Amino acid sequence: MLKRLTFLFLLGAATAPLAAQTAPDLNARVGKIEKELRAVQRKVFPNGQPLEPEIVAPTPTPPPAPTTSPIADLTARVDAIEAQVRGITAQAEQNDHRIAQLEDQVKQLVADAQARAAAPAPAPAAAAPSQDAAATAASAPTGIERPQTGDAAEDGYLYGFRLWQAKMYPEAETELKRVADQYPNHRRASYAQNLLGRAYLDEGKPALAAVALYDSYKKWPQGERAAESLYWLGQALTELKKPADACKVYAQFTDDYGATAAASLKAQVAAGRKRAKCA
Structure with missing residues (x-):
């Protein structure tokens, strides 16, 4: 335009x-x-x-007889x-106002998450582990192999991805955060930050997920997972019972990536808008 x-x-x-x-x-x-x-x-x-x-401009041609005055x-x-x-x-x-609102909301989410993290955890009851817990511990995947391709960022991301696939979320979060922090100029930084948010979301920590996913969009707006991060940010905000904020995120997705995003991702955003009851 x-x-x-x-x-x-x-x-x-x-x-x-x-x-x-x-x-x-x-x-x-x-x-x-x-x-x-x-x-x-x-x-x-x-x-x-x-x-x-x-x-x-085309090659000049003799102008037709004017129907109105040149000044008109x-x-x-x-x-x-x-x-x-x-x-x-x-x-x-x-657009500036919408982004400023998102930044304010993320700051509040960070403060809420930090307050919850600082609160003392309740003392565990002195009891033997249940049979279900013992079975879960026994079936947890171990020995996840770290790739050795010579590209530290690539290897770290793939290792974090394998940990996430194995539902070893704390370990995956540590590795993915390390990749995003240490290799911000690598193409896998966008992948790592996005998957970090998804790992938090899968672990039942939507507030931390929202912070990580917003950072993915804000730090790497042209990254290969930026558009997807906005979708998952909307999901995290919906989990936090903030549907109005989720709708703002989906609107930002349309403004920024509506013309370039894959059809499957657009369909996911449409479903997210429906779930959040966006106008």
Whole structure:
């Protein structure tokens, strides 16, 4: 949309001299649009990526006889550009507000999780383990093999994945967190952080899962598991009885990844929205 807006603006700028001769106030409006457009570009492209026209102007041909005056055409074009700039600015501000809300919610989740972790655990009853507990301990997988490919991040992630598959959640969480922290520039960092959140969720710790999954999206928004992390974040918030927050997360998923996510993941998000009773 910004590329189309830039192209329209260039067309408007090309005819500005004519407008200046007949309606000086248009120069002021065009100058105002230039400032607004630069402000929008800085917000949407903070790294200074240039905007280029989406199409190339065709070879000039003799213009047809005008049906309206040049100044009326120019005024209509400027009105349209101003409306588009206002729309883009409003959308950018809405996205900023939504992300700020998510950050505040995650901070609260972190505080809640830390408070629960600091609370003293009740003393266990002095009793012999039940037969069910003994059977569970006896059947727990052991001897999980760590891969040795020479890529420490890859090996660590695969080892954490195997521990997670074996339902050895505390061990998996330790390994996956280590990979994400020590190798943040490796492609497996996004995988590890996402699976860390899922391990917390599988272990029945949705508050810790929400924190880990939000970090996966926030730290690696272009990572291969960023979109999936938003889906699981919505699931964790639903488990925490925060359906309104889950719906905001699903809306962020649509804004960021709705055009690129796999159909299967979109179907999961749709089911998540239904479960959270999103409007």
